[in-house]
Amino acid sequence: MLSDKNCSQKKILLISNGHGEDLNSSLIGEKLKILNPHFQVDSFPIVGEGKSYLNKNIPIVAPLQQMPSGGIFYLNPINFIKDLTSGLITLTIQQIVTINRIKNNYDFCVAVGDVVPLFFAYLTGKKFVSFLVANSSYYENHLKLPFLTKLILNSNRCLKIFTKDEFTRDDLKKQGFKNVICEGYPIMDTLVSSENNLPINPQLPMIALLPGSRFPEALNNLILELKVCEILVKKYGSKWQFYTALVSTIKENDLRDLALQIDWKYSQGILKKEINGAEINIHLYYDAFADILLQCNLVIGMAGTAVEQAVGLGKPVLQIPGEGPQFTYRFAEAQMRLLGLNVITVEDSKDIEKKCEQGADKIKEILQNSNFLEKCVKNGRERIGDRGASLKMAHHIEQLVSAN
Known part of the structure; x- marks a missing residue:
């Protein structure tokens, strides 16, 4: 553990691109702040309004604009066209300009999603970890990552790769990727009963x-x-x-x-x-x-x-x-x-x-x-796995941030 003086200088930027990605990232960020109150944790949601971050009181430092597709245009080219006509190019330029302007404010990045947050993390010039929450070997029994994704993951600035399932972890290890680990899926940590008294009849499905x-x-x-x-x-x-x-x-x-x-x-x-x-x-x-x-x-x-x-x-x-x-x-x-x-x-x-x-x-x-x-x-x-992933992942990240 670092001294209080050094810990106070550690600033972490969470970068994500989508509703589910924001949720996973915010859960990790929340645990990071609990593990080390000296960390300053900010967020850079690339898609949407970053509501998950706001719910966890994690400041947003990215320009925001809701796109028609919600970031899910890869399944339908028409949605991509709608995004383009709604200002996607302008927003992307603003995001790149912003990340370059603020990059020296941070010591470490956490990229949650696919190649897009990875690219933004790489642009900062800082060390980072990746949580490939949008990727899984279960889709095709073998994960075929884009060239740019492979390039960034193999960078000496990428200190750890998290996967959401063990099958993908094992697949990436076979492909030669190093520092690949699976600690589960943070979204399961949100499933805690709020003790609402639902009028459920136990005799009926x-x-x-x-x-x-x-x-x-x-x-x-x-x-x-x-x-x-x-x-x-x-x-x-x-x-x-x-x-x-x-x-x-x-x-x-x-x-x-x-x-x-x-x-x-x-x-x-x-x-x-x-x-x-x-x-x-x-x-x-x-x-x-x-x-x-x-x-x-x-x-x-x-x-x-x-x-x-x-x-x-x-x-x-x-x-x-x-x-x-x-x-x-x-x-x-x-x-x-x-x-x-x-x-x-x-x-x-x-x-x-x-x-x-x-x-x-x-x-x-x-x-x-x-x-x-x-x-x-x-x-x-x-x-999917059991609860507890966000804390386990935050532990790994805290150790890496403290050591770097």
Whole structure:
């Protein structure tokens, strides 16, 4: 450990590019500040508004602008064009100018994401670590990194490479990369019960609805998920309970408008509809994500990070491809390869009724298969891992910062 005088000079810059990346990075940053209160930890979110950093009281030093794609344009060139017309080039230039202007304010960088934050970390001229949160060998059974990524990771300024799963760690070691380590996935550390008293009936299967975090896409996703629930009750009776985790960007007025649009009723945090003489209730919560995920039996998921967290808990996930821009069939299919058997995606179809009916049938089938549910728990541990990753990673980073 350094003396107080030396420790006070250590300034760390967290660089990330995306909602999930910001979340992972902010969790590591939070633990760094706890491990060593002398560290000054700032953030440089390249995509979005950096809300995860603000929630952890980590200052943002990057220029901010929300792009239409949310940084997920690699799956659809049209989203990239939308970003370009919304000022992506200007924003990128501003970010490069800013990183060059502030780089001498920092002693060390943490790059969380893909090649983009790696490139920005490299531009600083400082030593850094990389958390390849956007990369996994599970996608193709072998990780083919871009040339620039390889170049930067092999730089003598890259002191450690973190992966989110052991399969990717072993693959990178076989490829000759040094200082590769896996300590798990920090996002699992957020799943702590807030002790919300959810009115759950222990006698009925609980289904969680995760429509995603991007507005207005999340509202469109919720409509599809409600349709699945409606068909499930219509075909198989009312022996289910439904809980939805919403983000704050969806307001009560949005829910009232949505209910009118699809012939449901909204009242005091519950969406209701009468089906076959029975009332179906969808409970809506803004502050019970972890509680809902921890207690559910199955997830209807149209999200990225949240679905990964569900799998980490051993939950089965049913994916319904939406219109995007994020949660399309292509995104869902990639997520199946990443997360394995826990994740089942219904066939993409323009026939919404058919697609949602297939989803309802899958839910019934999954929850009746106890062997499959046991495999989901095992697979979740292998693919995602347990809690504690953010603290373990912060320990490694603290040692490297203190030694350099």
